[in-house]
Amino acid sequence: MADDQHQTPTEQQTAGHRSPHAEEHTGGQQSSMAVDRTWWKEAIVYQIYPRSFNDTDGDGIGDIPGIIEKLDYLDELGVDIVWINPVYESPLADAGYDISDYRAIHPQYGTMADWERLLESLHERGIRLIMDLVVNHTSDEHFWFRQARKSCDNEYHDYYIWHPGTEEGPPTNWTSAFGGPAWEYDEVVGKYYLHLFDEKQPDLNWENPEVREEIYEMMTWWFEKGIDGFRMDVIDLLSKPRDFPDGDPSQEWVGIEHFGGGPRIDEYLSEMHDRVLDKYDCLTVGETVSVGVDDADQYAGPAGPLDMLFHFEHVTLDYGKQGWWTVRDWDLPEFKSVFTRWQNQFDGWNALYLTNHDQPRIVSRFGDEAHRRKSATLLATFLLTLRGTPFIYQGQELGMTNYPFDSLAELHDAQAVGNVQSAIEADVIENFEEVRDLVRYRTRDNTRTPMQWSGEANAGFTTGDPWLPVNPDYEKVNVERERADPDSVFNFYRDLVALRDEHDELVYGEYHLLLPDHERIYAYTRTLEDRCALVLLNFAAGKTTVTVPDVTPSAAELLLGNYGTPADLPGTQCGHHDSFTLRPYEARVYRLD
Numbered sequence: 001m002a003d004d005q006h007q008t009p010t011e012q013q014t015a016g017h018r019s020p021h022a023e024e025h026t027g028g029q030q031s032s033m034a035v036d037r038t039w040w041k042e043a044i045v046y047q048i049y050p051r052s053f054n055d056t057d058g059d060g061i062g063d064i065p066g067i068i069e070k071l072d073y074l075d076e077l078g079v080d081i082v083w084i085n086p087v088y089e090s091p092l093a094d095a096g097y098d099i100s101d102y103r104a105i106h107p108q109y110g111t112m113a114d115w116e117r118l119l120e121s122l123h124e125r126g127i128r129l130i131m132d133l134v135v136n137h138t139s140d141e142h143f144w145f146r147q148a149r150k151s152c153d154n155e156y157h158d159y160y161i162w163h164p165g166t167e168e169g170p171p172t173n174w175t176s177a178f179g180g181p182a183w184e185y186d187e188v189v190g191k192y193y194l195h196l197f198d199e200k201q202p203d204l205n206w207e208n209p210e211v212r213e214e215i216y217e218m219m220t221w222w223f224e225k226g227i228d229g230f231r232m233d234v235i236d237l238l239s240k241p242r243d244f245p246d247g248d249p250s251q252e253w254v255g256i257e258h259f260g261g262g263p264r265i266d267e268y269l270s271e272m273h274d275r276v277l278d279k280y281d282c283l284t285v286g287e288t289v290s291v292g293v294d295d296a297d298q299y300a301g302p303a304g305p306l307d308m309l310f311h312f313e314h315v316t317l318d319y320g321k322q323g324w325w326t327v328r329d330w331d332l333p334e335f336k337s338v339f340t341r342w343q344n345q346f347d348g349w350n351a352l353y354l355t356n357h358d359q360p361r362i363v364s365r366f367g368d369e370a371h372r373r374k375s376a377t378l379l380a381t382f383l384l385t386l387r388g389t390p391f392i393y394q395g396q397e398l399g400m401t402n403y404p405f406d407s408l409a410e411l412h413d414a415q416a417v418g419n420v421q422s423a424i425e426a427d428v429i430e431n432f433e434e435v436r437d438l439v440r441y442r443t444r445d446n447t448r449t450p451m452q453w454s455g456e457a458n459a460g461f462t463t464g465d466p467w468l469p470v471n472p473d474y475e476k477v478n479v480e481r482e483r484a485d486p487d488s489v490f491n492f493y494r495d496l497v498a499l500r501d502e503h504d505e506l507v508y509g510e511y512h513l514l515l516p517d518h519e520r521i522y523a524y525t526r527t528l529e530d531r532c533a534l535v536l537l538n539f540a541a542g543k544t545t546v547t548v549p550d551v552t553p554s555a556a557e558l559l560l561g562n563y564g565t566p567a568d569l570p571g572t573q574c575g576h577h578d579s580f581t582l583r584p585y586e587a588r589v590y591r592l593d
């Protein structure tokens, strides 16, 4: 999309008002709604995990010049915004989410001059750039923390959350997201500090106005450099209750009910909005681990401080009774119910994602590796025809799958390694082998293996030793092959991007769920004024014949399908004039008159 198109002025177009009685399961529809046009609503976002994208200096680690080298590829795919995971100075205890200098680029990724060249080159192509904002915590190697732990009198001491502890030990029973307690005792100052993640990631003290000031200045500094927005890491966790109550020990993340959406979160985010965000035409998307549809408006509703948020409901559907530790079979009706709730009951704009650098690959999770191409294109159709802004994670457009990790030594993921080690230390398990299948399925390293560019050594990612192994399927699944094959996952993504660009109803149209209880078919319409699209998705490895209420196949015009061109697929199938027959993982988008 050319830059002038990005600048689409906000224009109000009234298509009526929204029903206050949207029903959850039936997809009770919004009879009509006001269309508030904005560039980031019409955009497709592509997420780059720089460490694994493209290495130009042969050290086995992706870098910023490597991203620049691939901008034609992003252009070809048709993306409008790029989000890059942290490339800041960091000891890399949590892959860069442990920042030691917010205003410097880690030498492994390049220089600030490289970064400036990246921004300029993206903007020349009309692609915007959003950066990761990680301000719940810093690295313990950040200057502030190094000072803070020198003594209680140090001017930076109160930049972090300290507590003398209780007679029994740590101040609360809160746990770290990466296993074990969330408090670490510091011998020098004789107090505990809070770390909701790794012990090398101390939590910042947002109660301290100087901390907030430092963060707003830093954000402004990046905006003045020309960035177009921020993805905000665990932004709902900034405020902690100062009386430090214990958490419910049965929760997987003990204490989340206290520090998720804590007492002053609204105040902090609206201050951030007024002090910084409001001054720029930017996009903000908050990662909110604790937020459900009922409290989403406070973050990203029409009057909320942020534009969008990443909730976790669909990516925890397969969590069993013991959360991360147990895998549960999800079924299609409940999957529909989650998405329908967010489509119809959230007043804000949805950030649509199926995976990212913290989740497994989608073919291996929501699709079917035995039907890799079809299930990858079905999931693509789903993502790009929902109401919201789609986020595509690198390699998703190739149909990449999970990696067959075999040992703990192969893993770098601080969460998987931390969880397994804490469980071994606590005698919950004896060794890694006991949980190998689970970890294989869950680990965040599944999406962090190198991007597969070609069938050459290391999938063309590096001439050195890749920091994580390349998926063994790279000779079959890579950019070079995908680009050359008209029926590839990659080319199907391109078709979908073009379809969405041409059909406003796929961006702004109302979503209405059909067949809520069907176990195999996910069907919905998207309606804007007099235009209506019907999406039919067969989430099954077998053929499924279905009758769609009020729709006669002969009145439906196929716009796009993952089994071939419209000419190959007449409106009626198998001679049934009142029903549709969909093949394994078949996806179709129709226009209805």
Ligand code: NOJ
Binding pocket: 094, 097, 134, 197, 233, 234, 287, 357, 358
């Ligand atoms: C969420 C990030 O996406 C994840 O990768 C990171 O480990 C944690 N937040 C801590 O920053």
